[in-house]
Amino acid sequence: MRVHGLWKRFGEQIAVSGIDLVLPAGRFVGLVGPNGAGKTTTLSMITGLLRPDQGTVEIAGHDVWRDPAAVKARIGVLPEGLRLFERLSGRELLSYTGRLRGVPGAEVDKRATQLLDVLDLAGAQHKLVVDYSTGMRKKIGLAAALLHNPEVLFLDEPFEGVDPVSAQTIRGVLERYTASGATVVFSSHVMELVESLCDWVAVMAAGRIRADGPLAEVRGEAPSLQEAFLQLVGAGGRSAGTDLDWLGGGGR
Amino acid sequence: MTTVPTTDVPAAPAGPGGPGTVRLTPLVVRLKLSLLRNGLRQSAGRRAVYLTSLVLVSLFAVLQLLGLIALRGNAHADSVTVLLLALMGLGWAVMPLFFPGGDETLDPTRLVMLPLRPRPLVRALLAASLVGIGPLFTLCLLVGSVISVAHGAAAFAVGVLAVVLGLLVCVALARAVAAANTRLLTSRKGRDLAVLSGLVIAVGAQFVNFGAQRLGAAGGLDPLDPVAAVLRWVPPAAAIGAVDAVSEGSYGRAAAQLLLSAAALAGLLALWTRTLTRLMTAPDASTLNAAEPAAREKAGRAGGPARLLPAGRIGTVVERSLRYVWRDPKTKSAWATSLAIGVIVPVFNALQGTGSVYFACFASGMLGIQMYNQFGQDTSAFWTVAMTISSPRDALAELRGRALALLLITLPYATLVTVLTTALLGAWAKLPEVLGLSFALLGAMLATGAWSSARFPYSIPQEGYKNVVPAQVGVAWISIFGGMIAAALLSAPAIAAAIWLNVSAGGEDRAWLLLPAGAAYGAALTVLGLRLAAPRTAARLPEILLAVSKG
Numbered sequence: 001m002r003v004h005g006l007w008k009r010f011g012e013q014i015a016v017s018g019i020d021l022v023l024p025a026g027r028f029v030g031l032v033g034p035n036g037a038g039k040t041t042t043l044s045m046i047t048g049l050l051r052p053d054q055g056t057v058e059i060a061g062h063d064v065w066r067d068p069a070a071v072k073a074r075i076g077v078l079p080e081g082l083r084l085f086e087r088l089s090g091r092e093l094l095s096y097t098g099r100l101r102g103v104p105g106a107e108v109d110k111r112a113t114q115l116l117d118v119l120d121l122a123g124a125q126h127k128l129v130v131d132y133s134t135g136m137r138k139k140i141g142l143a144a145a146l147l148h149n150p151e152v153l154f155l156d157e158p159f160e161g162v163d164p165v166s167a168q169t170i171r172g173v174l175e176r177y178t179a180s181g182a183t184v185v186f187s188s189h190v191m192e193l194v195e196s197l198c199d200w201v202a203v204m205a206a207g208r209i210r211a212d213g214p215l216a217e218v219r220g221e222a223p224s225l226q227e228a229f230l231q232l233v234g235a236g237g238r239s240a241g242t243d244l245d246w247l248g249g250g251g252r
Numbered sequence: 253m254t255t256v257p258t259t260d261v262p263a264a265p266a267g268p269g270g271p272g273t274v275r276l277t278p279l280v281v282r283l284k285l286s287l288l289r290n291g292l293r294q295s296a297g298r299r300a301v302y303l304t305s306l307v308l309v310s311l312f313a314v315l316q317l318l319g320l321i322a323l324r325g326n327a328h329a330d331s332v333t334v335l336l337l338a339l340m341g342l343g344w345a346v347m348p349l350f351f352p353g354g355d356e357t358l359d360p361t362r363l364v365m366l367p368l369r370p371r372p373l374v375r376a377l378l379a380a381s382l383v384g385i386g387p388l389f390t391l392c393l394l395v396g397s398v399i400s401v402a403h404g405a406a407a408f409a410v411g412v413l414a415v416v417l418g419l420l421v422c423v424a425l426a427r428a429v430a431a432a433n434t435r436l437l438t439s440r441k442g443r444d445l446a447v448l449s450g451l452v453i454a455v456g457a458q459f460v461n462f463g464a465q466r467l468g469a470a471g472g473l474d475p476l477d478p479v480a481a482v483l484r485w486v487p488p489a490a491a492i493g494a495v496d497a498v499s500e501g502s503y504g505r506a507a508a509q510l511l512l513s514a515a516a517l518a519g520l521l522a523l524w525t526r527t528l529t530r531l532m533t534a535p536d537a538s539t540l541n542a543a544e545p546a547a548r549e550k551a552g553r554a555g556g557p558a559r560l561l562p563a564g565r566i567g568t569v570v571e572r573s574l575r576y577v578w579r580d581p582k583t584k585s586a587w588a589t590s591l592a593i594g595v596i597v598p599v600f601n602a603l604q605g606t607g608s609v610y611f612a613c614f615a616s617g618m619l620g621i622q623m624y625n626q627f628g629q630d631t632s633a634f635w636t637v638a639m640t641i642s643s644p645r646d647a648l649a650e651l652r653g654r655a656l657a658l659l660l661i662t663l664p665y666a667t668l669v670t671v672l673t674t675a676l677l678g679a680w681a682k683l684p685e686v687l688g689l690s691f692a693l694l695g696a697m698l699a700t701g702a703w704s705s706a707r708f709p710y711s712i713p714q715e716g717y718k719n720v721v722p723a724q725v726g727v728a729w730i731s732i733f734g735g736m737i738a739a740a741l742l743s744a745p746a747i748a749a750a751i752w753l754n755v756s757a758g759g760e761d762r763a764w765l766l767l768p769a770g771a772a773y774g775a776a777l778t779v780l781g782l783r784l785a786a787p788r789t790a791a792r793l794p795e796i797l798l799a800v801s802k803g
Contacts, residue, residue, distance in 0.1 A: 049635055051794040069642035077639055082632040082801065085572065087579040099568040100640040128579070144636070 001025070001046075001152065001183070006055035008041050015041040017207040019055070023185065023200065025152075028178050030194035031187040032225075033204035034233060039187040040080055042204070043156050046185075047077045059152060073101075076145035078138070080156035080187075086130040090121055090140050093129055094147060101148040108147065115143040120169055135166035142170060146177070153177065155186035159193060171197065191226040201225070205233040276368070280376035284383050309385050313392035320396030330496045331480035333397035337418065337489040340393055344422040345429050347386070370529045374521060381423045394418045397492045403499040410498045410506060414491035417513045421488040424517055428524040431531060455592050485509065487516035565646065569653025574660070576629070582712055582719070583629055587622060587661075594618040595669050602676040609682045615669035616690045619662040620697025620739065624732055626654050626705040628712045632801035638793040648786035651702050655782060658698070666690050685750055685763045688770025692746035695774025696739040699781020704735045706788040711802035721802045742777055746770050 006019040016038040023029050033039050044050035046057050048064045048071065056063060062070040085093055091112060098108030116122045119139040124132065129140060138158055145153060153174075159167050174197070178184050188194055194201060195215065202212035210232045211218050215225070222228035292299045323329045381387070398411035484493030490509040497506035561567035576583050594615035601607030627634050641647050670690055674683045708731035710724040720728040750766055753759035789796070 047639070049638060049794060049797055072639060072642045077635075079635055082635045085576075085630070085633045085636060087576055088572065092575070096568055096572050097636055097640075100565060100636070102565075102640075105563065 001060070001185075002056075002058040003042075003046065004056045004058075006042065006045055006057065007053045008038075008045060008050070009053055014207055016045070016052075019207075019209055021202060021209055021212060023183070023202070025060075025183050026178070026181050027183060027200045028174070028198045029183065029185045029200045029202065030198035031185060031202050031204060032189060032191065032194050032229060033187075034189060037204040038207040039204055040156055043154055043185070043187060044079065047075060047079075047154050048072065049077070049079065049082075073148070074151045076148065076150035076153045078141045078145045078153075078155045078158055080160065084129050084137065084141060084144070086132075087128055089126045089128055090116065090132070090136075091125040093140060094143055097144040098147045103148050111147055112143070115146065118169075118173060119143055120166075134161040135163050138162050139166055139170060142173065146173070150182070152183045152185065155184065157188060158186055159188060159190060191224070191229055195219075195225040203229060203232050276372045276376040277379050280380045281383060284380040288383070306385055309389050313389045317392050317396040317399075320393075320400040323400045328477070329400050330484070330493075331477050333400055333492050334480045334484045334489045334496075336393060337397060337492050338483040338486060340390055341422055341425060341486075341488045344386075344390075344426040347426060370525050370532075374525050374528060377427060378420070378423060378521075381427055382419070387419060387423060390419055390422050391415070394492075398495055401492060401496045401499060407495055407498040410510070411495045413510065414495050414513075417510070417517060418488040418491040421491070421513060421517050421520065424520040424524060425488075428520045428527070431524050431527040455596070485512065487513045490516075565649040566653040566656060569650055570657040570660070573654055573657035577657075577661070580629075582714065586719075590618040590622060591665065594665070595672075598669060598673040599676065602673050607673065607677060609670075609674050609677055609679045609686045610689070612666075612670040612673040612686050613690050613693050616662060616666040616694040617697065617736075619658070619665065620694050620701060621732065621736075622662075623655065623658055623698050623701025624704055624735055625708075625710060625712070625728070626651075626701070627709045627796050628705075628800045630800060631712065631714060632797070634797050634800050638797050641790055641793060644787040644790045647789040648782060651705075651782045651785055651789065655698050655702065655778060659694075662694060666694060681760070681763070684767035685753070688766035688768070689743070689746055689750055690770070691767075691774040692770040692777075693739065693743045693774070695777035695781075696742035697735075698774075699742065699777040699784075700735040700738045702781050702785040703788070704731045706785045706792060706796070707731075708734075709796045709799040711800050724799070724802065727799070746773055 001021075001023040003019055003021040003023075006016055008014075008016040019042060031039050031042070041050065045052045045055075046059075046064065048068060051065075056065075058064070059071050060074055062074075064071045085096065088096060094112035094115065095105075095108055098112065099105060103111070113122075116125050119142065121136060121139055121143070124136060129137065132140065138160075142155070142158065145155070155174075158170060158174075162170065174184055174186075199215055200213070201215050201218045203210045203218060219225050219228045222231065292302055320333065323332060326332075394415040398408070398415060402408050402411045483489045484496070491513045494506040494509035494513070497503070497509060561570050577587050578584060594617075597614045598607060598611035601611055627637070630637060637650060641650060667687065667690075670687050671683065674680055674686065708727050710727045710731065711721045712719055713721055746766070746769070749769065750763075753763050753766065
């Protein structure tokens with residue numbers, strides 16, 4: 001996947017200012033950065049959900065904006081902050097998405113059953129998605145993104161607000177998926193997670209890529225990715241300070 | 253503003269606040285006042301609206317006061333005042349159902365985290381509820397009613413009591429209903445119902461209108477007396493009934509009616525206290541709902557009528573659209589409104605003898621509106637659709653599916669309404685002509701609807717009653733009114749043909765031609781409109797997604 005000179009501006013504010021990024025295929029890629037760094041904007045532009053002001057995106061050799069048919073068939077997306085068709089039940093949502101993707105009906109139903117089982121949603125499959133918890137929504141979204149067996153999977157904050165059990169389930173599915181040679185790109189601000197899952201990392205801050213490469217390279221001398229990240233975004237020296245000296249200790 | 257009783261409210265069970273606790277009542281009243289003030293400070297528009305409504309309501313209240321005073325001595329004065337008060341009570345009971353967010357101090361769940369006991373809280377909230385336009389209006393009505401029916405010093409003395417009791421019953425009623433419904437309103441199913449309630453009012457208003465016309469036809473206020481005879485025993489109207497009874501010298505009846513009012517107040521307060529306690533200690537109903545096991549294992553539905561749908565994208569889209577008509581509260585209420593108005597206008601007009609068969613076109617016009625802003629109805633879930641459209645062909649299939657779903661409901665419905673209207677008016681000769689016009693109009697609406705869905709999409713907020721985000725009102729107007737004008741222009745040939753056939757000699761015999769011609773014309777318009785809209789949709793996917801994600 002190649003990204004070249006990607007720009008996006010919302011009014012006065014520049015959300016993404018000139019991103020160049022080359023990501024290898026078959027890897028587990030983590031896009032990390034603080035809130036407001038432009039991770040969601042970048043992922044939206046890469047997946048064709050948001051039109052960039054400038055720049056090009058190529059996935060598996062096809063330009064996202066000039067050849068959408070080739071790209072959209074190859075990618076799966078789980079966006080953050082966008083709804084699902086939540087008045088459908090979990091199973092109906094999968095059946096709807098799969099058929100829209102052009103997968104034959106019988107195949108969709110078979111895959112949906114398996115995905116619902118693996119993701120531990122079989123018991124809630126006839127419940128409307130609007131009544132799902134955050135973790136269940138992420139899982140059904142992931143199932144919908146995987147249904148057509150994409151080559152590249154883009155996940156925006158897939159672990160945000162997800163309980164540890166669901167997180168472990170999601171993780172297991174993703175690991176199995178990348179082991180077969182597929183690519184996963186996901187954004188997160190939980191460094192421990194990225195460190196334990198990814199073999200390739202891109203660090204974003206204020207709309208730019210600060211560093212990217214294999215995990216060990218980005219981490220460098222620092223003891224953990226967390227430390228390396230704080231240094232990269234320039235927040236290393238900030239501590240809780242002494243101003244809150246009344247906090248704790250049991251007094252009033 | 254009304255005066256605020258900061259001392260204990262009569263009839264409220266005197267619960268000791270206990271030494272050391274804050275004086276809650278003045279605190280909550282002040283909270284209410286500052287919320288009111290801050291709300292007004294937020295925007296000039298809201299200030300203007302509030303002041304305008306304050307002036308209008310005061311004006312109306314004063315006029316009503318004068319009217320009631322003028323009614324003094326009239327034979328029907330007691331019936332009218334009792335009825336007015338009963339209506340007022342009904343208004344107070346219904347209001348919190350429709351404006352749950354209207355009053356910030358009203359929602360007791362916001363106070364859940366504070367260490368408060370229910371009784372002082374009830375007293376404080378009741379006092380706070382007495383601040384506002386509504387209580388002021390009620391006070392004026394009550395005072396006017398007392399002046400209108402009270403004769404003699406004893407009656408006026410009872411009147412003072414009646415005013416206080418009436419006002420408190422009204423406010424306590426509203427609060428008790430609101431508290432009982434907070435549980436409902438905070439759960440998903442409850443909110444879904446609340447969205448539909450606007451529709452109930454709209455349709456109900458039509459029936460009230462119908463009833464009022466009947467009453468007007470009967471002449472005089474005499475039919476009101478038996479109703480009032482019953483209502484004078486129902487609080488809060490019972491308070492005024494007591495005043496009237498004292499004026500007539502029947503003190504026993506007056507005492508009974510006063511007691512009834514006081515008992516109603518005590519009962520309402522007890523009910524309110526109980527609900528409030530339960531609200532503050534029991535878990536939220538919506539999570540309980542969500543934890544319910546999926547009892548309705550009806551996966552068989554996809555095997556039923558869905559099997560008749562075409563395979564591929566079109567069938568998939570039709571199935572989803574039809575499910576949304578039934579399950580999505582916003583879509584459902586829009587459809588229900590269209591369906592109701594589509595039949596009420598032509599049929600009621602026909603029943604009242606003022607109708608014309610051409611009014612039957614209202615049905616297809618109202619239902620055609622549902623084609624507008626198709627993607628806005630998806631909300632930001634439109635991304636799923638956007639991700640799967642990679643060519644104008646996909647977009648065409650998507651639009652065709654949506655149009656087909658709409659036609660599956662609209663076509664039989666419009667035909668039914670047209671036949672019903674013609675039957676009521678006995679104008680069978682006009683049936684083919686009107687049907688043809690109806691179909692032409694429907695086709696024009698579908699064509700312009702599809703095009704403006706792609707060109708002027710806007711968000712539909714999922715919460716609350718608004719159907720447009722404030723920033724997109726302009727787009728929505730262009731979309732709907734521009735589209736309707738365009739649809740009218742597009743169906744002009746069919747209308748012109750109908751007029752020509754009606755005025756030209758011997759045209760009557762050939763009027764049936766309009767049915768096939770209108771249907772064919774409508775179908776052609778639809779096909780053309782969808783074909784024009786498809787490439788636009790495919791080219792503007794990110795822009796549409798951005799526009800519909802603001803809700």
